[in-house]
Amino acid sequence: MFEDEGVSLSAVQLAPEERARTVEQLQAQIRAMQATGLGARTLPTRPELAPLLPGGALKAGVAYAVPDSLTLAMLLMAGPSAAGGWCAAIGVPDFGIEAAAGFGVDLDRLVLVPEPGEAWLAVAAQVADVLPVVLLRPPARAAAGEAARLASRLRQRGSTLLVLGPWAQAEATLEIETTSWTGIGTGSGYLAGRDVRIAVTARDIRTVHPVRIRDDAWSIGEADLWAEQPARRRLEAV
């Protein structure tokens, strides 16, 4: 049987590097079609953010990586927090609570552990035991075994981890690809809003979504909305 496959592949006469790429692509497709868990529970998600995420909502019991943007992490937190969930921010001493409140995070149900020190993984595990959303900035790279133990704990407890940094077992990685600011000129105005393109990488598939963030309100723009407005596209190139 294996020989048969080998024969059919060799029949197409693929170059070795092209063959490797095809295998990679096929594997990615298989991974994308496979569900990671049976009937994975989802958390309440802001409707504006839901289309960005694989599965259409924040999943409980998995990790998301948000390497470079606290704003994005706060936006992800806002959905569960507004629906009555508790949130924690571990290792983030610069967490701007006023911005978080503006995005919809309820400060009455927010816990900060700004300096977890060496014990950051233990603290994260302890907090993830009881709180549904945990934002973590790892001060160092976690050992693979430690990270796997935390991942199984998350799965067991149904808590969602948002990591401000790279994370190997992330369900999806959200990054701000480009950003353009509105309301500010040269010596005039003030920062009143921003248009960002959020790149979501889930299982090696990268999609880009435009999102507009205004003072307190924010919304997802249509992709072709950008094409219709050349002025904004010019800004986008910044």
Add this chain to the structure above:
Amino acid sequence: MTPERAIVAWCPDWPIRAGAAEAGVDLEAEIAVVEAGVVAACSAAARAAGVRRGLRIREAQARCATLTVLPANPAADARHFEPVLLALEAGIPTVQVARPGVVVIRAQGPTRYFGGEAEAADAVLGLLAAAGVPEARVGLADGPFAAEQAARSTTAARRSRIVPLGGSAAFLAPLPVALTGLPELTQVLAKLGVRTLGAFAALPVDQVRDRFGPSGEAAHRVAAGLDARRVVPRTAPKDRDARIEFEPPLDRVDQIAFALRRTAEGFLDALTADLAVCTGLTVEITTEDGGVRRRTWLHPRSFTPLDVVDRVRWQLTGVGVEELSAAVTAVRLTPENVDAAANHEQGLWGGGPDERIHHALSRVQSMLGHEAVLTATVGGGRLVADRRVLAPWGERAAPQRDPERPWPGRLPGFSPASVLGDRPDVAVLDPAGETVAVDERGMPSGPPAGFVPPGSSSRLLVTAWAGPWPVDERWWDPAAARSVHRLQVVAGDGSAWLLCFESGRWWAEARYD
């Protein structure tokens, strides 16, 4: 409501007794206690020399050259009265303290117990004499006010006076209106020719209410002998402090924590026996070198013995320090806030998710220290860091300044996501590569063109900027004054920053990321 019979026991010149004991002055000397520049009380000897209440100090001293002047000290008055009160309570348990030196007792119980009103009055006098106040006076009448006036109308020869049931109005009638204790009312009534309580009581009640309001109406009722105030007996405070002494003094935190466990249990068991729980606790640690560390801890629910030990341990050490600077000789636990246990009972099915959250976060606190787990609220202020108010988990985060106030000069628009607490240095450069300075009129020396972010040496292009906006705070207070100019810049890589220029230096206040 008809007035109830009341006994008032009055210890004459109590501030003088307390003040003399406090200052170590002979009670027979000429003494005056002075409050707000006038004599508030004077001893018998001073009175004989012509000193009266209400005299100015200068005049009192002119009348009596040997006068000892003591400042009024209500705390000392109360402290010296406490033993007298305890002695009185040993015989008659329901005692209300009107003020140090004057107590009110509901007459009904003692009258029945001692077999008559005269006997009850004598019993009170006997108890007070045994407590060291042989010159005390007692009055018995309808309502506390009439009873106090009866006590004050006694003489040294006949130290108790009983106004018969229903006779209070007639007894009070000839007394001056000033006894109501309302100066405004007294003044107006004097102008109207009403000088006695009897004449005041004869005025129609609705006109008194119209002219003097509710307080005047209450005074009118009292003057008519219808004092409806009830006697509310005090509950004697119990000593709930727990104290443990270490001999020899201990210098290891784990030893102290171990030794303290039993004390903490006993301390809370005593509260539990009275159906109370402790929600606030003051821990006082005495060290060998005589130092005392005192701190009050709050608890979102109520303390368990383990929590108490944890608080003591946190107070003993900063995070991670096992050895103490000085050995500990004693620890005292004082309950600050005590609440009825019924308010803290768990539901039949447990406390729900909040209980679990609290336990987990308390465990993190015992790993990292009390201040490691924080809750946040938005406070008032202009700089972003000022608007963030943090409090340890379990304590109240009460912003001292109201965020809803206008705060002119605060940032409009977006709030930055990252608040940089450590104020990292940055550089803002004009097109010529010189550092941009802001003069005292708030004008930049040149347009910001280049920007070096914190912790980096590469220079970014500034694509947009706004400001500088001045913030000049608390200039009247040199310790807290702050004068900065704030600038928003958007760098070439798309990052946006909030920068501050303060005395020639640029630092980053926050980042929009």
